[in-house]
């Protein structure tokens with residue numbers, strides 16, 4: 001049972017209460033936070049303030065570690081917060097405190113290399129503490145036993161991306177995309193963040209559920225929609241308080257627990273349904289069950305990877321559609337590339353059937369235009385900040401001490417938006433050379449923490465985009481919106497963006 005019963009019941013009571021009760025509870029909780037914080041802040045943890053010497057990175061001035069007001073921008077406007085830190089400290093390596101935790105922020109080529117290859121730096125521990133948007137499943141993400149289970153999950157993820165399962169997935173992903181794109185009118189417009197990613201059409205979410213879970217879940221539009229709503233709720237309930245004080249029953253935490261519980265039950269239900277029916281299906285759930293993994297590992301695989309996979313892939317798809325809508329020359333090049341891969345003999349078949357005949361190897365090695373588009377989009381519109389915890393020993397980066405226990409951050413903007421590496425960095429230009437020197441491009445991560453879903457993500461993106469490009473001409477009004485790196489999930493610009501489209505073929509999708 002992954003939840004404490006008390007919290008679970010509190011969540012039920014809170015969520016079914018009226019607005020007035022919720023407001024009173026929220027006010028009480030806020031009061032409790034204000035009263036409790038100074039005491040919490042003085043608990044254990046690394047304490048580098050008391051050891052200010054030249055090895056110690058300078059501290060961000062005017063940021064009180066226990067004042068939510070001061071540290072909230074780290075969660076709400078991270079890009080601005082980190083840039084402000086570099087500006088105020090005038091240092092390439094600096095630090096701030098999040099309550100009793102020391103967080104050290106790095107920049108520059110040598111720090112980047114040290115960060116990605118440091119032996120004691122742990123991604124899961126860093127992400128768990130500083131991000132908080134993962135569903136917590138005891139034994140997978142929330143206790144000391146997790147390492148072995150995570151290793152198994154990673155092994156299974158590699159198995160999903162072997163040639164044979166990927167080949168089987170291609171027609172299924174295309175079929176999902178076809179079904180959703182068939183709902184588009186002959187001409188119209190949409191907001192790519194809504195249509196491609198979020199609850200209204202959630203194309204990428206659908207294909208990710210298809211790729212990483214079970215046929216029963218993926219083929220039920222109601223269940224996919226419900227999952228999407230719940231994952232959105234998890235994102236929305238990731239607040240500074242719910243991340244930093246997960247023991248405090250804030251309204252956000254209760255909503256998060258509630259959403260986690262429902263996702264957990266849906267996944268367990270899908271597993272039980274398969275076990276009950278005894279029917280063997282050709283999908284990822286079957287592979288997981290056939291591998292004989294314990295139930296918690298299977299649940300952890302589906303719950304954790306759905307979120308890891310759908311978020312970044314959905315954001316990338318939305319931005320590619322926007323960029324191609326504003327750069328119709330690249331749209332034409334991408335379309336021509338896909339048309340050149342279509343088999344000659346299939347003009348009478350549907351577009352999705354024709355695309356399904358293209359082998360995995362061709363998608364992977366004969367699509368240089370799509371590859372350049374994906375690569376450049378990740379550079380400019382993937383607002384990732386890599387997070388680690390130093391599990392020890394103390395280490396030095398650029399002459400600055402990173403104490404054991406400290407959290408360490410490397411914002412990808414440091415390299416991807418550096419004008420010295422990428423002149424005019426906000427300009428989207430897939431033709432620009434991407435630096436291979438000094439880890440000058442980190443879109444899929446580096447070293448031992450390179451993205452483990454790259455193959456699947458690229459195939460998903462290419463298939464969905466290929467069908468969209470063959471089916472529609474589309475455009476976006478100039479000036480194109482600039483990615484907003486303060487929105488850590490979608491990079492969504494403040495102004496609304498609209499893609500106008502027209503069907504370009506009589507051929508069935």
Ligand code: HEM
Pocket residue numbers: 123124157212305308309310312313316378382384385386387442443444445446448449450451452453454456457
């Ligand atoms: C466009 C889509 C994606 C992008 C841009 C992306 C990017 C990344 C990056 C940059 C990292 C390294 C993070 C760091 O160093 O802090 C990473 C790690 C990871 N990604 Fe992805 N990812 C994508 C899709 C996926 C998908 C579809 C899956 C799973 C199906 C996935 C699973 C993972 C996992 C498990 C890790 C952690 C690796 C580890 O613990 O060592 N990703 N990803």
